Amino acid sequence: MQHTRTQDTLVGLFVAAGIVALFFLSLQVSNIRSFMPADTYVITARFSNSGGLKVKSPVSVAGVRIGRVSNIYIDKETYESVVEMSIESKYDTLPDDTSATIYTAGLLGEQYINLDPGGSFDYLKNGGRIEITQSAIVLEEVIGRFLFQKAEE
Template sequence: MQHSSTQDTFVGLFVAAGIAALFFLALQVSNLSSFTDQDSYTLVARFENSGALKVKSPVSAAGVKIGQVSDISLDPKTYQSVVKMSIYSQYNHIPSDTTASVFTAGLLGEQYVSLEPGGSEDFLKDNEVLEITQSAIILEKAIGQFLFKSAEEKK
């Protein structure tokens, strides 16, 4: 079987396109594709447990991505998880009584912060702290409590 340079060129282009597609997919999955620096402001939330929340995890309100987690640290005095979120500046009308919760996307998906707006007419400003938070639900802990409770009921 004879190979022509045209066939070799098409095979090379096909392989290069496949590698580019895999690279693009890896960027999408790892959430590294957001290289653009949008104007944003910072909100802070304190959680008893932030679960498997990571830096660059999405922050959403009503299912719309409005920002991402920029930093997670441990407060050495209260032992709470301090989560800093970069909120895109176009979403600067978030009520001051907004609730922040850590949820999981799907059964085994990544964790994200969901903001539930309140009814206040005052809006959150840069570096303000969300007062009302709900920590991540740890699946192992919930299963353990269920098993312990059902074992007590059988006695």
């Protein structure tokens, strides 16, 4: 069987299409949506424990992703975890009494921040801070409490 130039070209195009497909699959798996950042504003929240929260973790309201975690660092004075969130500008009507909670998707899934809007008529602006927060639940602590509680009975 002889190889023709057409066959070689088709095989090359097939391999190139496979490489492009793997590239886009890796972007989806790593939570990277695009190369250009969308129009966003930044808000912060302080947690006593941010658990396994990571940069690029989703930020959602009522199950709808409205942004991502852009930075996590520790406050050297209060030893709290400070989480910066980039929120899409089209969601600029978050009340300033919104609360933030760190949840886990499923039993062992990734962690994300859920925002529960309050009832204030004033909105969070760029650089705003969420005052009402609930830290991540650490599975090991819950299991330890359960075991010690059962041991005392």
